Amino acid sequence: MARRGMPILAAALSWALAGCGEGPATANNTTGDLPRSHADPQAVAGGDAARGRAVLAGGTYGCGACHAIPGIDGARGTVGPPLHAMGLRAYVAGRLPNTPGNLVTWIENPRLVDPRSAMPATGITRAEATDVAAYLYTLRTLP
Amino acid sequence: MRGRHVLGAVLALAALALAGCTGQQAVLDPRGPAAAHLAEFSWLLFWGGAAIFAFTMAMLAIGLVFTDWTKRTPPIRLVVWLGLAFPVVTLLALTVYTAAVGRWVDLGRGQDGGEPPLRVDVVGQQYWWEVTYHDGQGGTVTSANELNIPVGRRVEVHLASRDVIHSFWVPSLHGKMDLIPGRTNTITIQADTPGVIRGQCAEFCGEQHALMAFFVVAHESAAFEAWLAARRQPARVPEMPDLVAGQRAFLAAGCGSCHVVRGLAEGPYAAVGQLGPDLTHVGSRLSLAAGTLPNGVGPLAAWIADAQDLKPGNRMPSFHHLDSETLTSIARYLGSLE
Numbered sequence: 001m002a003r004r005g006m007p008i009l010a011a012a013l014s015w016a017l018a019g020c021g022e023g024p025a026t027a028n029n030t031t032g033d034l035p036r037s038h039a040d041p042q043a044v045a046g047g048d049a050a051r052g053r054a055v056l057a058g059g060t061y062g063c064g065a066c067h068a069i070p071g072i073d074g075a076r077g078t079v080g081p082p083l084h085a086m087g088l089r090a091y092v093a094g095r096l097p098n099t100p101g102n103l104v105t106w107i108e109n110p111r112l113v114d115p116r117s118a119m120p121a122t123g124i125t126r127a128e129a130t131d132v133a134a135y136l137y138t139l140r141t142l143p
Numbered sequence: 144m145r146g147r148h149v150l151g152a153v154l155a156l157a158a159l160a161l162a163g164c165t166g167q168q169a170v171l172d173p174r175g176p177a178a179a180h181l182a183e184f185s186w187l188l189f190w191g192g193a194a195i196f197a198f199t200m201a202m203l204a205i206g207l208v209f210t211d212w213t214k215r216t217p218p219i220r221l222v223v224w225l226g227l228a229f230p231v232v233t234l235l236a237l238t239v240y241t242a243a244v245g246r247w248v249d250l251g252r253g254q255d256g257g258e259p260p261l262r263v264d265v266v267g268q269q270y271w272w273e274v275t276y277h278d279g280q281g282g283t284v285t286s287a288n289e290l291n292i293p294v295g296r297r298v299e300v301h302l303a304s305r306d307v308i309h310s311f312w313v314p315s316l317h318g319k320m321d322l323i324p325g326r327t328n329t330i331t332i333q334a335d336t337p338g339v340i341r342g343q344c345a346e347f348c349g350e351q352h353a354l355m356a357f358f359v360v361a362h363e364s365a366a367f368e369a370w371l372a373a374r375r376q377p378a379r380v381p382e383m384p385d386l387v388a389g390q391r392a393f394l395a396a397g398c399g400s401c402h403v404v405r406g407l408a409e410g411p412y413a414a415v416g417q418l419g420p421d422l423t424h425v426g427s428r429l430s431l432a433a434g435t436l437p438n439g440v441g442p443l444a445a446w447i448a449d450a451q452d453l454k455p456g457n458r459m460p461s462f463h464h465l466d467s468e469t470l471t472s473i474a475r476y477l478g479s480l481e
Contacts, residue, residue, distance in 0.1 A: 062441030118467030
């Protein structure tokens with residue numbers, strides 16, 4: 001009797017513990033807790049997250065001098081908001097619904113959205129902004 | 144067969160270790176005559192030392208294995224030849240060679256007939272470099288954190304300091320030379336190939352010593368003359384209303400009390416300050432704040448807003464009291480000063 005009880009106990013345990021893992025924080029994790037926005041790296045047409053990461057790491061446009069950006073060495077700026085969980089945000093800079101198109105527009109030229117923003121148009125090209133947006137959409141955890 | 148594998152592994156490891164030795168800032172990647180002599184010297188010491196070490200280990204092995212033979216050899220012979228004669232000859236030769244290298248790397252010496260060297264004054268201060276070019280006709284042009292030089296011509300760098308001891312080091316061109324308050328040291332450098340290399344303060348000078356770097360840009364001779372002629376011009380006068388506003392904001396914010404912008408010396412808010420780097424052509428420089436950030440409108444805005452966060456303890460305050468439009472317009476204006 002005691003022998004027969006073991007597998008049941010083990011199954012119950014493993015089921016109880018299943019909730020303890022963090023689960024993959026990947027873009028495809030759209031089942032379970034659905035992100036607030038439906039932003040998805042794949043949805044940024046033509047964007048390549050790896051290239052975007054390289055643009056940010058290169059530092060050319062100063063993104064990391066103004067923003068803390070997860071996954072980018074030395075990006076610890078405090079002029080603007082940290083960019084954690086950009087893939088989960090409802091709005092970009094509190095102004096635009098967080099869609100790929102809006103995020104790319106904001107990164108490329110925030111002055112189009114609001115000329116009074118402290119974030120300047122950095123000279124980043126639309127293609128690079130698209131890659132950067134794809135990278136930012138891979139950020140899906142809060143600090 | 145095994146031996147081959149081991150040798151291969153060792154060579155691969157050595158190649159890996161040395162891979163870090165080329166590039167923008169590398170002692171073993173000389174780009175001029177002085178650094179070439181120094182690299183040769185280093186390699187001679189390395190391989191010579193390696194050979195002597197290998198020989199010593201071999202002798203030790205022989206002593207341990209062939210005990211009969213060592214017993215028959217009178218020890219005094221070993222002492223005289225290997226312990227005395229060899230070191231005396233080797234060290235004497237090295238002394239002569241060292242003295243010769245010392246003369247060869249002194250590029251300022253004995254070339255009176257040739258083209259006169261270009262004179263550049265470099266003044267170190269916490270934590271940046273003021274760079275003044277002498278055009279040879281009595282005129283000077285001042286800039287910062289970048290040394291533009293013509294290839295194939297000697298450049299006599301006069302080094303002084305405004306506060307503490309710094310050290311001027313461009314590993315691909317020459318050894319180190321200190322900048323000492325109250326005196327002027329001179330080092331003569333020369334680059335043989337065009338390109339961008341990096342130099343750095345090599346004497347701990349305070350909190351931001353690590354962020355006191357600079358770039359050396361070696362141009363072909365004609366390109367250098369063009370570069371210098373462009374830098375002699377006063378700052379570009381803005382035409383677009385956006386940039387005009389930026390210039391006005393730059394002056395109104397008081398930036399000119401620490402920075403020079405040549406061409407803006409008139410008026411109540413003149414840009415004639417001597418505390419910070421000359422910004423006349425800041426938009427054309429490779430980096431901001433002595434190698435801290437790449438140059439561009441984004442990094443400029445970041446630096447203006449938060450210089451104390453990006454390089455704590457430097458002499459520029461953070462200007463995050465500026466309203467955001469003013470901040471970005473000043474950044475755009477400075478970026479336009481090419």
